[in-house]
Amino acid sequence: MRIGELAKRAGTTTRTLRYYESRGLLRARRADNGYRTYDEDDLRLLQQIRTLQDFGFGLEETRPFVDCLRAGHPAGDACPASLDVYRRKLDELDGLIGQLRSVRAEVAARLALATGTPEPRCQFERTTE
Amino acid sequence: MRIGELAKRAGTTTRTLRYYESRGLLRARRADNGYRTYDEDDLRLLQQIRTLQDFGFGLEETRPFVDCLRAGHPAGDACPASLDVYRRKLDELDGLIGQLRSVRAEVAARLALATGTPEPRCQFERTTE
């Protein structure tokens, strides 16, 4: 299949696929006329990238998953390097969530102070008492 | 005081102050030699901006607070427009936190599946059972 069809089937754009190729994530065979050619494996690879992107992974973070699939594994997360990325991301998310929670609390407190109206507790705040 | 001293006292850089000025957030008097001149009110104004920036507010979101201070109010959040920004930010934070929590859960689930090792519950996950 050609780049347009692959993009459509993966729910993305041709520009994105060329960008991934420029980053070395997605390689393409070439037809005689110079057109890029892809197969079903490329689609799976692309779907792996898109899923991680949707989770907020950076492109470089998807590379171990791509390499893992290329190495013949049935899943992109069947390799230790991919699992490390998962774990690092979990730590990152925990840190970020904690940060946002504390900012949320601080803003809520300032709003309460400024209005004199005590705000209802955030659903993400732990009831510490 | 001049720009260098203001920057130091606010814990930021001269570049940042000139940038704020270019955005119309921070105005400066000029000395005869063309140097920017600031007073204590400017410092308070700048501190308001920095605090909100640290919370993750965009520069435009700090504008109502700045205007409020300029209008003579003792606090930047003494005006309705500022409170609206607080409330919008709370909603935004709640949405973002919820999103991150669901991504966190999804990644944890995938890690657990891939390792066969059930992950400990996240401190931010509600125990739904």
Place this chain on the structure above:
DNA sequence: GTATTGCTTGACGTGGACGTCAAGGCAACA
């Protein structure tokens, strides 16, 4: 033959909050 669609590469634009350099003026001190 021609109109339309799809493909190619290359290159500039986007957003946000600045960092970093360049070329030069102003002030104080030795």
Place this chain on the structure above:
DNA sequence: TGTTGCCTTGACGTCCACGTCAAGCAATAC
């Protein structure tokens, strides 16, 4: 007078994942 340090404006660079436009070839439809 020279050095140092702070100030001025202007302008390009950064990060990231692309969007968008341009010029031109390839394939298909009619």
